[in-house]
Amino acid sequence: MTALPATAPSAVVPSGPRPKRVAASRIVLYGILLVAALYYLLPLYVMVTTSLKGLPEIRLGNIFAPPLEVTFEPWVKAWTSACTGLTCKGLSPGFWNSVKITIPSTVLSVLIAAVNGYALVNWRFRGSEFFFTALIFGSFIPYQVMVYPLVLVTASLGIFGTLQAVILIHTIFGMPILTLLFRNYFASLPPELFKAARVDGAGFWRIFFQIMLPMSLPILAVAIILQVTGIWNDFLFGVIFAGTQNYPMTVQLNNIVNSTQGVREYNVNMAATILTGLVPLAVYFVSGRLFVRGIAAGAVKG
Amino acid sequence: MAETSIDAAAAPPPSRFLYNLFRRNLSAKVAATPMVATVLVVFVGCTLWTVYYSFTNSRALPTGDFVGFAQYERLFAARRWNVSVRNLLLFGVLSLVLSMTIGFLLAVLMDQKIRLENTLRTIFLYPFALSAIVTGLVWQWIMNPTLGLQTTLRNLGWESFTFDWITNTDMVIYALVIADLWHKTGFVTVLMLAGLRSIDDEIWKAARVDGIPTWRTYLSIVLPMMRGVIITTLVIVGSAIVRLYDLVVALTDGGPGIASEVPAKYVINYMFSGGNLGQALAGSTIMLAAVLVFLIPWAIIEFRPKKER
Numbered sequence: 001m002t003a004l005p006a007t008a009p010s011a012v013v014p015s016g017p018r019p020k021r022v023a024a025s026r027i028v029l030y031g032i033l034l035v036a037a038l039y040y041l042l043p044l045y046v047m048v049t050t051s052l053k054g055l056p057e058i059r060l061g062n063i064f065a066p067p068l069e070v071t072f073e074p075w076v077k078a079w080t081s082a083c084t085g086l087t088c089k090g091l092s093p094g095f096w097n098s099v100k101i102t103i104p105s106t107v108l109s110v111l112i113a114a115v116n117g118y119a120l121v122n123w124r125f126r127g128s129e130f131f132f133t134a135l136i137f138g139s140f141i142p143y144q145v146m147v148y149p150l151v152l153v154t155a156s157l158g159i160f161g162t163l164q165a166v167i168l169i170h171t172i173f174g175m176p177i178l179t180l181l182f183r184n185y186f187a188s189l190p191p192e193l194f195k196a197a198r199v200d201g202a203g204f205w206r207i208f209f210q211i212m213l214p215m216s217l218p219i220l221a222v223a224i225i226l227q228v229t230g231i232w233n234d235f236l237f238g239v240i241f242a243g244t245q246n247y248p249m250t251v252q253l254n255n256i257v258n259s260t261q262g263v264r265e266y267n268v269n270m271a272a273t274i275l276t277g278l279v280p281l282a283v284y285f286v287s288g289r290l291f292v293r294g295i296a297a298g299a300v301k302g
Numbered sequence: 303m304a305e306t307s308i309d310a311a312a313a314p315p316p317s318r319f320l321y322n323l324f325r326r327n328l329s330a331k332v333a334a335t336p337m338v339a340t341v342l343v344v345f346v347g348c349t350l351w352t353v354y355y356s357f358t359n360s361r362a363l364p365t366g367d368f369v370g371f372a373q374y375e376r377l378f379a380a381r382r383w384n385v386s387v388r389n390l391l392l393f394g395v396l397s398l399v400l401s402m403t404i405g406f407l408l409a410v411l412m413d414q415k416i417r418l419e420n421t422l423r424t425i426f427l428y429p430f431a432l433s434a435i436v437t438g439l440v441w442q443w444i445m446n447p448t449l450g451l452q453t454t455l456r457n458l459g460w461e462s463f464t465f466d467w468i469t470n471t472d473m474v475i476y477a478l479v480i481a482d483l484w485h486k487t488g489f490v491t492v493l494m495l496a497g498l499r500s501i502d503d504e505i506w507k508a509a510r511v512d513g514i515p516t517w518r519t520y521l522s523i524v525l526p527m528m529r530g531v532i533i534t535t536l537v538i539v540g541s542a543i544v545r546l547y548d549l550v551v552a553l554t555d556g557g558p559g560i561a562s563e564v565p566a567k568y569v570i571n572y573m574f575s576g577g578n579l580g581q582a583l584a585g586s587t588i589m590l591a592a593v594l595v596f597l598i599p600w601a602i603i604e605f606r607p608k609k610e611r
Contacts, residue, residue: 033411037425043440043484044428050443061453063444115333123330126322131334131341133605138345140541140597144569144586148579149348152364172340179337204329233433235548240574250435254552257439266443277436284431285424292427292492 051075051271058266074267078275082268084255086244091272094252098232098279100163101248105170106227109178112171113223117182118212122194123204132179139176143236154241161243169237174230178223181294185219186212222294225287229280249276349590356583364579373584383585386563389475393564394543396479401539402532404483405490410520412491413498423495426488434485438552441481442468468554471561478562481553486542490535497531498524533600540596544589565589 050058051074052067080090087093120128150169154160159168193215197207213220238248247255253276257269284291359369377383408426412419429437444450447466455463467477501524509519525532547566550556556563565585572582 029411029414029416033408033416033422036408037422040425040429040484040488043444046444047440058449061449061457063450063454112336116337119330119333123327123333125327125330125334128330128334131338134341134345135337137597137601138341140537140593141345141349142541142545142566142586142589142593144545144547144566144573144582145352145590146344146348147570148364148573148583148586149351150344153343153348171336172344175337175340204333229431233435235433235435235551236570240570250433250548253439254435257442258552258555266446266449269439270443273436273439277432280431280433281428284428288424291431292423295430295489295492 047270047274051078051267051274053267055263055265055267071267074265074271075275077265078256078268078272082256082265082272083259083262084247084252085259091249091252091256091275094247094249095275097163097242097246097252098249101166101170101238101242101246102228102231104163105167105174105231106224108167109171109174109227110220110223113175113178114182114213114216114220115208116175116179117184118186118208119204120179120183121186122207132183135176135179139173143173147236147240151240160241161246163242163246165241165243166237166246166248169241170227170231170234173237174227177226181219181223181226182216185216189215218290221287222290225283225291226294229283229291232279352583353587353590356580356587358580360579360583362577362579369580373580374588377581377584377588380581382560382563383565383568385560386565386568389562390543390546390564392475393478393482393546394540396476397482397543398536398539400479401483401487401490402535405487405535406494408487408491409494409498412495423488423492426491428488429485430489432485434548435552437481437485438549438554441477441484442553445477445480469558471558474554474558474562478549478553482546482549485549486539490539493531493535494528497528500531501527533603537596537600541593544592544596 046063049066050063052070052072054069054071054073057068078090079092081088082090084091084094120132151160154165154168159165189212193211194207197211202210232248233250234248235250235254238246239251242248242251253272256272355364356373357368357370358365359367359372412422416422445452445465445468447453447469450465452463452465455465467473467480505523505527506519509523514523545566546564547570550562550564550567554562556567566589569582569585569589572578572585576582
């Protein structure tokens with residue numbers, strides 16, 4: 001709005017000769033945005049080009065140069081044979097571990113939060129609002145504060161160092177934001193819907209499964225996106241609770257790149273880095289607006 | 303299965319209190335059990351456990367020997383902890399101020415009815431979809447002094463160009479800030495943009511009729527109206543800063559030496575490999591206190607008794 005003279009209606013579709021005075025500040029505006037966009041895109045470009053170069057080419061010392069000879073060897077090595085410290089099987093075991101962690105954690109945490117949000121809106125009981133507020137506040141406690149007692153808890157349950165432990169931990173720490181999301185969504189639905197079902201004699205679970213759940217598909221999608229990217233990107237819980245055999249992809253990636261033995265293969269490192277980022281990136285690019293809605297809903301309404 | 307809360311009064315209960323506590327609205331209570339358990343066991347229980355054991359001399363395993371503030375005295379005398387705290391303060395101030403300022407400015411620029419808005423937003427936000435580990439490793443490579451940006455620009459003819467921040471004790475913390483800003487500024491931008499969009503067009507019209515310059519409208523009218531979004535963003539960004547861990551592990555692993563250590567890393571290291579649990583727990587209690595400094599004012603503002611709710 002800065003650039004527009006008062007007479008011009010919002011200049012969305014420019015027509016006719018370009019007005020010169022407007023152009024000057026517009027150029028500055030687009031110039032700044034372009035520079036910012038370049039800053040954001042540059043690392044992605046460097047990642048991709050580095051991963052497609054051979055080591056000798058990398059040693060020439062120009063990270064911006066496009067690859068002279070495109071090679072996919074680094075990608076193959078990153079996936080199948082790069083060393084993570086203990087073994088040299090590449091990132092693929094980490095990928096599957098991450099899948100095994102992400103899917104159950106997402107399903108479990110989203111289901112619990114959906115039922116919980118529904119109960120909080122439509123079946124309030126004494127103390128429900130209190131516990132909800134406490135849940136939201138609890139989400140700000142640094143994980144480092146709760147991690148050690150949780151190690152003891154999972155150990156006494158006999159699941160420390162297993163996939164179940166990480167899944168449990170992700171379910172716990174996903175609860176605040178997801179419950180908030182579902183609670184706000186269910187609160188925005190017309191209450192008549194619930195009342196009508198009650199009058200017809202439907203109970204708690206029936207209303208949930210037959211009316212609320214089918215109506216909550218948009219927010220379900222947001223919650224799933226939020227959880228899949230969040231859990232996939234987790235490092236701390238994976239490294240503490242999963243046990244060496246079950247390290248998720250982020251942990252294995254860090255081990256590959258930051259292991260100190262041997263020649264540093266920057267192209268393999270970058271290929272591994274992209275591979276690890278691929279799942280959340282795919283989710284992000286496919287879901288687009290829903291992702292934005294997810295983070296905005298979590299933050300703005302909170 | 304079908305539970306009722308309506309006919310609760312119909313049945314003459316032997317003990318109304320017990321009935322209300324357990325039976326009434328039972329399904330909802332079952333549904334809320336994970337929430338209640340999380341609050342009581344994890345958020346309250348585990349936190350109290352940590353605070354309690356930070357006053358003991360626990361080493362490899364938690365023990366009950368109470369030693370008062372000894373762990374805290376040692377903590378504040380430890381060079382590594384002090385470096386960590388100083389790093390986090392510097393990082394936190396820079397990261398908070400820069401991400402909020404740049405995020406807001408980018409949002410204002412994107413609010414000028416520009417073309418390609420969706421494309422730009424996609425570009426600004428994609429790093430936020432990536433993990434901090436990925437972010438750290440990419441920037442580690444770009445800032446690599448022997449083969450990264452420094453060498454590239456030198457080879458292109460800028461002989462004196464120096465960008466060795468990740469191996470430079472005095473500059474490494476700024477390297478962390480650069481990577482961190484790349485990761486999260488887009489997130490701030492998106493939130494700010496949502497805040498800007500929530501402001502009524504009438505306000506803009508009124509300001510224009512009154513002849514208030516645009517920058518002035520932003521500063522004196524729009525910004526105060528966005529208070530809610532700004533405070534929420536501050537709380538989210540602020541509490542994330544206290545937790546800073548993954549990015550450091552990936553980018554520098556605390557190095558060179560201990561030049562980029564942070565409290566969260568101090569805590570995790572002592573907890574799982576240092577064999578000094580008491581120190582770790584004292585450190586994490588201090589982290590908790592730091593978060594409360596952000597949280598309590600926000601809670602007071604947010605949950606001031608309004609009407610209803």
